[in-house]
Amino acid sequence: MASNPPSGMTSGSSAANERELELLRLVVARDRAAFKELYLIYHRRLARFLMRMTSHHELIEEVINDTMWTVWQKASDFRGASRLSTWIVGIAYRRALKALRQSSQHGHARAEAQLTAIDAHSVDEEREWIERALAELPFEQRSVLELSYLLGHSCEEVAEIMKCPVNTVKTRMFHAREKLRRSLPRLAGAKE
Amino acid sequence: MIGITHEEHDAHRRCWDLLPWVANERIAATDLARIEPHLRECAACQEELATQRRLREMMRGEAPIVLAPQASFQKLLRRIDAQEDDEPLDAPPANARPSPSPPRARRAPRWLAVAASVQALIIGLLLVGGWFQSQALLTAPRFTTLSTATAAPQGPVIRVVFRDEVTVGELNAIVRSLDAYVVAGPNSAGVYTLQLAGEHRSSEDVEQLAAKLRLDNRVLFSEPAIAESAPR
Numbered sequence A: 001m002a003s004n005p006p007s008g009m010t011s012g013s014s015a016a017n018e019r020e021l022e023l024l025r026l027v028v029a030r031d032r033a034a035f036k037e038l039y040l041i042y043h044r045r046l047a048r049f050l051m052r053m054t055s056h057h058e059l060i061e062e063v064i065n066d067t068m069w070t071v072w073q074k075a076s077d078f079r080g081a082s083r084l085s086t087w088i089v090g091i092a093y094r095r096a097l098k099a100l101r102q103s104s105q106h107g108h109a110r111a112e113a114q115l116t117a118i119d120a121h122s123v124d125e126e127r128e129w130i131e132r133a134l135a136e137l138p139f140e141q142r143s144v145l146e147l148s149y150l151l152g153h154s155c156e157e158v159a160e161i162m163k164c165p166v167n168t169v170k171t172r173m174f175h176a177r178e179k180l181r182r183s184l185p186r187l188a189g190a191k192e
Numbered sequence B: 001m002i003g004i005t006h007e008e009h010d011a012h013r014r015c016w017d018l019l020p021w022v023a024n025e026r027i028a029a030t031d032l033a034r035i036e037p038h039l040r041e042c043a044a045c046q047e048e049l050a051t052q053r054r055l056r057e058m059m060r061g062e063a064p065i066v067l068a069p070q071a072s073f074q075k076l077l078r079r080i081d082a083q084e085d086d087e088p089l090d091a092p093p094a095n096a097r098p099s100p101s102p103p104r105a106r107r108a109p110r111w112l113a114v115a116a117s118v119q120a121l122i123i124g125l126l127l128v129g130g131w132f133q134s135q136a137l138l139t140a141p142r143f144t145t146l147s148t149a150t151a152a153p154q155g156p157v158i159r160v161v162f163r164d165e166v167t168v169g170e171l172n173a174i175v176r177s178l179d180a181y182v183v184a185g186p187n188s189a190g191v192y193t194l195q196l197a198g199e200h201r202s203s204e205d206v207e208q209l210a211a212k213l214r215l216d217n218r219v220l221f222s223e224p225a226i227a228e229s230a231p232r
Helices: A011-028 A032-050 A057-077 A084-105 A111-120 A125-135 A139-150 A155-162 A166-183 A185-189 B006-023 B029-041 B043-059 B069-086 B110-139 B168-177 B203-215
Strands: B156-162 B180-184 B191-196 B219-226
Touching: A011 A032, A011 A057, A011 A084, A032 A057, A032 A084, A032 A139, A032 B069, A057 A084, A057 B069, A084 A139, A084 A155, A125 A139, A125 A166, A125 B043, A139 A155, A139 A166, A139 B006, A139 B043, A155 A166, A155 B006, A166 A185, A166 B006, A166 B043, B006 B029, B006 B043, B029 B043, B156 B203, B168 B180, B191 B203, B203 B219
Parallel strands: none
Antiparallel strands: B156 B191, B156 B219, B180 B191
């Protein structure tokens, strides 16, 4: 289960990964206290990621619990070929994608529209603009941005999470940046 | 970008594509080493890097988290418990791998463990009881009663039915007077089988004794027979 940190991983994230790996080893041994600690770490991360996809809290909780249920069931399958967070976020990404598609099929509001509702409660004008712009992006492009900036994954990890080639990640990121540039002219100017 | 070489264009595009992971500090060291020379010289890439850093900073701003992780965790635990209670005792794990202790997911539910314990206790008691019973049979003295089967009589025998009012003492006296002994009976029809002792073993002797018994008013029935057909 041991893994070598990929190049580009900071010492802080490496230490966090080691701690999470230790927790996972305990989870394999059915240590519920360790599972709870791991759950709380990922609940916050995944909630922040998923809240940008949907405002349905029940759906967010369902995706998080489905993800951590899989972690509990498959903990012994993790071989350490990637960071633990890549594995867990990958599970969450696929669960979210499936849940959002089902939600859409059942006539619920689309994630993009739900994001607008979140924005209405935002007190940060800049963040509100950002979130409105993100809401306009296709799901895959928005996911690349959020996996990279919100959860701090490398290009290669995003490719693994989304099960696509690295070049596809770069292309999605490229288009996302171009669209944000058009919808957020203030973004570039804000630095001045 | 006018007048740039093909190599410079490629270097710019390569750097531009990787800027988001420079911004989030997760770029691979080899990639960083490749784009750094261009990044130091290209104002457009430096400006884009600053933009992406700002975008990342704003995206990472604290979003209101209104979920209750503790309650969600308790809900997940209940789901795990319910699943584990439904799981068969000997179901092999999907990807079995040695672990420091048996996974709870592979354990039997508590009620099944209790039932198994009770079953083991009962089996144990039965085994112990069976052992004592066999020992008792081995060490018990052997008793022989009138109804106990003995060795199969050899030679001619006499079948006799006595009247109901004949006492045991009278019956014994009759048998002794014939120099015989009871080898079987009475069966469900009240038939006794008498074996003749000593010299009275010939068929003729048996027929004579059987005839003599028929003359006794305490005897209802008497006939010679062969031992193989003696009633039990």
